[in-house]
Amino acid sequence: MRNVLYVAVMLALGGCATTEGVTSFKAAEDTGNLHEKERRLWHEAAGYDRTIERSGQLYEHERATRYLQGVMDGLYPEFKGKIPVRIYDSTQLNAFAMPNGSIYINIGMLARIENEAQLAAVLGHEAVHFIEKHSFQQRVSTKNAASFAVSGIPFASLAAASSISGFSRELEREADAMGYQRLVKAGYDPREAHKIFQHLADEVKALDIEEPYFFSSHPRLVERIDEFKRLSAQHKGGGRTGAEQYNAVVSEIRLDALKRDIGQDRYKSVILVMEDSTLRGVYPAAGYFYLGEAYSRRDEAGDEARALEAYRKAEKLAPGFAPTYMRLGMHHMKKGNKGGARQYFKRYLSVAPRDASDRNYVQQYMNSL
Numbered sequence: 001m002r003n004v005l006y007v008a009v010m011l012a013l014g015g016c017a018t019t020e021g022v023t024s025f026k027a028a029e030d031t032g033n034l035h036e037k038e039r040r041l042w043h044e045a046a047g048y049d050r051t052i053e054r055s056g057q058l059y060e061h062e063r064a065t066r067y068l069q070g071v072m073d074g075l076y077p078e079f080k081g082k083i084p085v086r087i088y089d090s091t092q093l094n095a096f097a098m099p100n101g102s103i104y105i106n107i108g109m110l111a112r113i114e115n116e117a118q119l120a121a122v123l124g125h126e127a128v129h130f131i132e133k134h135s136f137q138q139r140v141s142t143k144n145a146a147s148f149a150v151s152g153i154p155f156a157s158l159a160a161a162s163s164i165s166g167f168s169r170e171l172e173r174e175a176d177a178m179g180y181q182r183l184v185k186a187g188y189d190p191r192e193a194h195k196i197f198q199h200l201a202d203e204v205k206a207l208d209i210e211e212p213y214f215f216s217s218h219p220r221l222v223e224r225i226d227e228f229k230r231l232s233a234q235h236k237g238g239g240r241t242g243a244e245q246y247n248a249v250v251s252e253i254r255l256d257a258l259k260r261d262i263g264q265d266r267y268k269s270v271i272l273v274m275e276d277s278t279l280r281g282v283y284p285a286a287g288y289f290y291l292g293e294a295y296s297r298r299d300e301a302g303d304e305a306r307a308l309e310a311y312r313k314a315e316k317l318a319p320g321f322a323p324t325y326m327r328l329g330m331h332h333m334k335k336g337n338k339g340g341a342r343q344y345f346k347r348y349l350s351v352a353p354r355d356a357s358d359r360n361y362v363q364q365y366m367n368s369l
Helices: 002-014 028-032 036-054 062-075 107-112 116-131 142-150 158-165 169-185 190-206 221-233 243-263 267-274 287-298 303-317 323-334 338-351 359-368
Strands: 085-088 095-097 103-106
Touching: 062 085, 062 116, 062 243, 085 107, 095 116, 103 107, 103 116, 107 190, 107 243, 116 169, 116 190, 116 243, 169 190, 169 221, 190 221, 190 267, 243 267, 243 287, 267 287, 287 303, 287 323, 303 323, 323 338, 323 359, 338 359
Parallel strands: 085 103
Antiparallel strands: 095 103
């Protein structure tokens, strides 16, 4: 289903030929003046919005969605109500724009972003794709789009659309430059803009992704990082970062992203995040539990001790996080320490929700001890 959806989106995003005389939107009312080809494109995009919603790929978080929309409306007040922001339930570090103005940002991207200024850099970039009608300008052949869907590429999904076969390098550069201007105009610190691309570069390295393939239509990440640094160096003065509010809003999302990464065996990503002192500082303390899980999955020399240390940090810093006690109980049971195991399992049962899926298993462990 996802591959079929991916092909459809690619055809909509890039299948039409470049049209002469295309003018960018200047304000919300301009979106009511579409010629026939644009209307067809918008109609198809609206259909994909509905498909995404029905497929269960939207991440439902009312507070975060409202917050993201507020940031977008602050960047582009003249388009208020025309650029809806939605959260896509994928841990890949990505965001993408639809021809009708729908912007999707993955929970993986939200988790890695450190503050509102970095968020504004991403949202500002994606909105330019819509305002400048990049979908209408871009030309992507049907053959190329289909080849991504049938070749077994693991990133051939809607969540990776803009990274694989979205817009040309020239249009991406335009989105960077114009988005940067909005960032500065809104009062954000532009020195934060390059940092999210640095996280992308770190992800590429950690997961051994071939950058020229994964970012096939983007300028190389190093190039983009250097360009944002160059632009911010020309900016006189600072600006706000909005770190405190942002981190409060996405705290739960960060834990969900770690949980999903572990569930998808992306333990390298979890280790990358939780071993980074800067990122670790903005993640909830319960993230140490998932670091322990990641070390256990990796299972290299010394990882058992590292996992135990991570679990103990989670126990100390996030005493209300129940899964930690189950893992520590299982550790002591494995080592033959029945008293220690019983103590941790009892603690788990006292903290875990009544409907927790692991309660019956833990109770069975208790009975066996």
